[in-house]
Amino acid sequence: MRYTRDLRGHGPTPPNANWPNGAKIAVQIVVNYEEGGENCVLHGDAASEAFLSEIVGAAAWPDQRHWNMESIYEYGARAGFWRLHRLLKDLPITVYGVATALARSPEQVAAMKDAGWEIASHGLKWIEYKDYAPEDERADMDAAVKLHTEAVGEAPRGWYTGRCSENTVRLVTEHGGFDYVADSYADDLPYYVRYDGRDQLVVPYTLDCNDMRFATPQGFNSGDQFEAYLRDSFDALYEEGSDGAPKMLSIGLHCRLIGRPGRVQALKRFLTYVNGHEGVWFATREQIAQHWMAEHPPTPATRPTMMDKVTFINTYGSIFEHSPWVAERAWDLELGPAHDSAEGLWNAMARVFRAASPTERLEVLDAHPDLAGKLAAAKRLTAESTTEQASAGLDSLTDEERQAFTDLNEEYVAKHGFPFIIAVRDNNKASILAAFHSRINNDSETEFVEACRQVERIAQLRLQELLP
Numbered sequence: 001m002r003y004t005r006d007l008r009g010h011g012p013t014p015p016n017a018n019w020p021n022g023a024k025i026a027v028q029i030v031v032n033y034e035e036g037g038e039n040c041v042l043h044g045d046a047a048s049e050a051f052l053s054e055i056v057g058a059a060a061w062p063d064q065r066h067w068n069m070e071s072i073y074e075y076g077a078r079a080g081f082w083r084l085h086r087l088l089k090d091l092p093i094t095v096y097g098v099a100t101a102l103a104r105s106p107e108q109v110a111a112m113k114d115a116g117w118e119i120a121s122h123g124l125k126w127i128e129y130k131d132y133a134p135e136d137e138r139a140d141m142d143a144a145v146k147l148h149t150e151a152v153g154e155a156p157r158g159w160y161t162g163r164c165s166e167n168t169v170r171l172v173t174e175h176g177g178f179d180y181v182a183d184s185y186a187d188d189l190p191y192y193v194r195y196d197g198r199d200q201l202v203v204p205y206t207l208d209c210n211d212m213r214f215a216t217p218q219g220f221n222s223g224d225q226f227e228a229y230l231r232d233s234f235d236a237l238y239e240e241g242s243d244g245a246p247k248m249l250s251i252g253l254h255c256r257l258i259g260r261p262g263r264v265q266a267l268k269r270f271l272t273y274v275n276g277h278e279g280v281w282f283a284t285r286e287q288i289a290q291h292w293m294a295e296h297p298p299t300p301a302t303r304p305t306m307m308d309k310v311t312f313i314n315t316y317g318s319i320f321e322h323s324p325w326v327a328e329r330a331w332d333l334e335l336g337p338a339h340d341s342a343e344g345l346w347n348a349m350a351r352v353f354r355a356a357s358p359t360e361r362l363e364v365l366d367a368h369p370d371l372a373g374k375l376a377a378a379k380r381l382t383a384e385s386t387t388e389q390a391s392a393g394l395d396s397l398t399d400e401e402r403q404a405f406t407d408l409n410e411e412y413v414a415k416h417g418f419p420f421i422i423a424v425r426d427n428n429k430a431s432i433l434a435a436f437h438s439r440i441n442n443d444s445e446t447e448f449v450e451a452c453r454q455v456e457r458i459a460q461l462r463l464q465e466l467l468p
Contacts, residue, residue, distance in 0.1 A: 002305060003336030009187055011341060011468070017189060017246040018295050023281035024241030025234070026248040026288055027274060030094050030205070031084055031117075032162075034126040035077035035255060036105060037098030041065055043125065049073065051126075051163075052215045052254060072256055077101075080259020081108050087268060089115040094285040096122035096160045096182075099147040109152060118284035120158030120182070121148050128163045138171050145177065157286050158182060160205060169193060173200035180289040188237065188247040190292040199298035203248075203285050209233050210252035214263065223266030226258075230270045238277060248288060302467060304345050305335040315466075318382060319349060319459045322367035325360075326352050342467040346460045353456065358448075365418040365451050370409040371432065384462055388424045394432075401429070408436045416444045423457040 019026050038049040041063060048066035049058075058069060085108075095112050097119050102109050112119055123129075124144035129137050141159075149155045159175075160182035161168050172181040173195040180190070180203040190203045209230055213219030220226045230251065237247045258267055274280055283291075304312060312331045317324030329352040330345070338344045353361065369385055371394060397405065412420040422435055439447060 001332075001334045003334050003338075006186075006337035008338040008341060008344065009191060010189060014189055014245060015296055016244070017248070017292075019246050019281045020291065021281070022279065024246055024277075024279035025238050026246070026281045026283050027234070027251070028094065028203075028248055028283055028285055028288060029088065029091065029251045030096055030253060030285070031081075031088070032096045032122065032252065032254045033081070033101055033105070033108065033112075034096075034098045034122065035073045035081075035101055036103075037101030037122075037124075037126040038069075038073050039125075039127055040070060043100065045125075045127065049126075052212050053256065054215065056215055056217065076254065076256030076259055077105055077108065080255035080257075081105075082111075083259050083261075083264055084253065084255060085111050085115065087264065087271075091271075091282050092284045092287065093117040094158065095119045096162070097148065097152070097156075098122045098126045099124050099144040099151065101126070103147055103151045106151075113152070118158065118286045119148075119152050119156065120160060120285060121145060121156035123161045126163070129161060129165045129168065130163070132165055132167075134165075134167045134171065137165060137167060138174075141171055141175060145175075158203070158289065169200070169202070170195050173198055179286060179293070182285065188249075190248070190288065190296075192298045194298075201289055201293060201298075203289050203292070204250070206250040206252055209250060211254055211258040211263070212252065214257050223263045226263065227266035227270050230266075231273055234270075234274060238280075241279070301340070303340050304467070305337070305339050316345070316349070316463075318384060319462050320353060320364055320455065321369075321382065321385070321458075323364045326356075326364075340467070342460070342463040345467060346456075346463045349459060349463075350456045353452070353459075361452055362418060362448075364455060365421060365448075368419050368421050368455070370413075370419050371405055371422070371424070388458070388461075394424070394429065397429075404433070405436075408433075408440065412436070412440050415440065416447050418448070418451060421451045421454045421458070423454050423461060425461045426457065 017026070039045040039047060039060065040049060041047070042065065047060035047062045048064060049060070049069050053069055053072045093115070095117050099121065102119070109119070121144050124140040124147065145155055155177065157179045158181070159172050159178045162183070164183045168183050169181055172178055173193065176198065180201045182203050182205040184202045184204040185207055187204045190201055192199045192201055194200070211226060214226070220229070234249055237249050240247055253267070258264055304316065307315065309328070309331050313324050313327045316327040320326040326349050330348045333348050333351070335348060339348050353364065371389065409420060420436060420439070422432055424432065427435070439450060442450070
């Protein structure tokens, strides 16, 4: 079974964004332009809009116009947009433009273009796609690009549906015409997804640093709350960037929400605060996408979980010494992207080993060679064991040292019934001998547990040689 969600992402050590001029943070502001593209019977929809307005908890009205709802959206186009334009026109802004909304707002589109803003696609209409068949969603995507190109004068390079389906990101990838897709909230940095051999850059968006929370239960009640949240978010990411791990701060705005007089002052104060810091890169999402693709192009990666069973066993069957059954059973587990790293695959294989019977685990212990023993002398160790023993100098012992190891091996096996096992890469000759003398006096039950723990550690170190 394969688990498709990626819960690992960039892992514990994200790549260095290396923002231009050594910036400590990239600040990316989105203005959503949805007014005129929302649900409305005038647009051929079955009901009125019910999402993201001053009427919190509004219900859709089937086959009816909702005059109050319509006028709230109209405020965004008539007043809110121009207020935001005056405030932000000198900054690099990305617009998420609903194609039908753009087509109904030519003066606003002209203002966006005059300001040099990026106009990305926000779909054909501001509607819910969760129940759409893939072919219907694809048709709307194609129609959105066509109408966007006609209304704006050029095709969009970025895509964000927002009210998306499980197929949206795949469909964007298959389309092939977008530098990035933003239908994700999964990270503070861009990342790639892959469908049918094609890599697609994802520049994730935000629902927390987003004025939509003025229109949701448990959201922002006042501009002060919004400002405080944005400042705290900025401060946390700026600190990380100052420590050498720059990130991206996404901020989502809506003309009908933050464009109200009682809220826009909070945005003004936040921008003043940010401009008081050095090393801040304001950028469009397209600029971030182009930068990321240049700095971190997609690279082929070993994906153990995408291997067929035979290849997987052939590749990882020796991780647990002469015990390919561990790899075979691991392949049958619910594996996903989190298991394509050394730590992830080791965890899966260790689970199999721990779940095995005592007899099976004993067989794994017995499969390990004596340290500096007869197999080593005869050069009959596995490649992994040969390298490991050499790393601690066990391939270059004096006659006296070799005899000491031989005596200890024989005494240990006679007492416990299995070879002495230790993760050689964690040790040197002196510490190995010290552990030998210490552990040989343990009772066999205690030593069995310790030997199994060492087997797991050996496997972990071996996988670290093969995977990131």
